[in-house]
Amino acid sequence: MQKKKKKVSKARRAARQARRMYLDYASATPLDPRVLKAMSPYWSLISGNPGALHYEGVLAKRALSDARSGIARLLHAHAPEIIFTGSGTEANNLAIGGTLLAQERRGAPLSGMHIVTSAIEHESVLAPIRELERRGVKVTVVMPEASGIVSAEKIIREILPETTLVSLQSANHEIGTIQPVPEVGKKIREWRNLRGTTLPYFHSDASQAALLLDVSVDRLSVDLMTLDAQKMYGPKGVGALYCREGVALVPVLFGGHQEQGLRPGTENIPAIVGMAAALDFAVHGREREYKRLLKLQKLFFRSLEKKVPEALINGDRRMRLPSNVNLSLPGRDGEMLALALDVWGVAVTTKSACAGSEEKVSLVVRAIGKSEEEARATLRFSFGKGTRVSDIRRVTDALAHVAAQNI
Secondary structure, three states, rough: OHHHHHHHHHHHHHHHOOOOOOEEEOOOOOOHHHHHHHHHHHHOOOOOOOOOOOHHHHHHHHHHHHHHHHHHHHOOOHHHHHEEOOOHHHHHHHHHHHHHHHHHHOOHHHHHOOEEEEEOOOHHHHHHHHHHHHHEEEEEEEEOOOOOOOOHHHHHHHHOOOOOEEOOOEEOOOEEEEEHHHHHHHHHHHHHHHHHOOOOEEEOOOOOOOOOOOOOHHHHHOOEEEEEEOOOOOOOOOEEEEEOOOOOOOOOOOOOOOHHHOOOOOOOOHHHHHHHHHHHHHHHHHHHHHHHHHHHHHHHHHHHHHOOOOOOOOOOOOOOOOOOOEEEHHHHHHHHHHHHHOOOOOOEEEEOOOOOOOOOOOOHHHOOOOOOOHHHOOEEEEEEOOOHHHHHHHHHHHHHHHHHOOO
16 A cells, blocks of 8 residues: 555556646747747848848848847837847846946046935846945935835935936846836936036836836936846847947947947847847737736635745735735745655745845845744746646645645
8 A cells, every 4th residue: 555655646646747837937938939030030141240231131120120120110219229148137237337447537526426216236247336335435325115106206216416327227136116217217307407517317226127128218217227138038148238229338348349339349240139029029029928827826816825824925915916916934944845845746946046146035025024934935937828727726736735844
């Protein structure tokens, strides 16, 4: 009898592994087959360097130009305002470091500059800001409300005559809360108009938002905006920075003249073509996918209330991406819970993949006023194209089982 039970147990484990559920779309999305098809000619058939004068180079340059124009059109921007980078992280560094160093090049000391940002920004925003702070830049970090939303009024209140840059994400990478970027953008423009100045510039990291929200630059009223292809079913290793015409920007990397002299290195044509295709598919399928994911999110919340009533939702339930559910199970260890769910065939994470691996506590969850115990016990479930109603039921069953083990 004992041996029979072991065989059944092994069979169940095999079944779970065979029917894995990927619920970590916020970290990275799988490549859309349509995007792969758009990219395929540029791996070998059209493989010239876009900086070359020969025919093959001209074809590559044309593809680069078409991709830039396509992205600009989707964002309601102009083609020269799109700068391709190697990632969303690089785009954030260029936006933040590039604007302040441009002012320094004009003669303003870093010690006389000021940045306003929020405590729940992605590490690729906070890290370059900390580096500038070490060099003398003054920094104001605005705390979010308990809802996980940063008050527009608090941001504007912190702007000083010496403020050079304001950076506020469009949607949070961990708890999915949607930030009041359009409101902040409009207030900053009013602030500048009243004082007859071009500063501060307004930057938003829209990496998490572009797939499901309207991030057209006129709606957001941004001067700089970051996009990341891997967050919208595009390839990894390519991002883009929107930089409004007239914004003073200098490179943070050196060694080439590409991208208007702002990003050295031969352009990754297949990836750039893939990014343009991914954004196009995202924009045209956004409304339908938003509604579908919202139904799944509501089902997840209802299932949690029945099966795992002790789970605490982090962040506002309404002003959040429909693809995100972030929760805490107090008294548990988030990493152990994630590993236990992985055995059940469920791929989730505890926090941003870019957060330090040695840091077990979610700094975002701590920033919204939750205890260290709650921040240590977080799980982030993020849905995508492959997620179905049956997956929501299965994952909440698995979570209920894991939670009952008091891991």
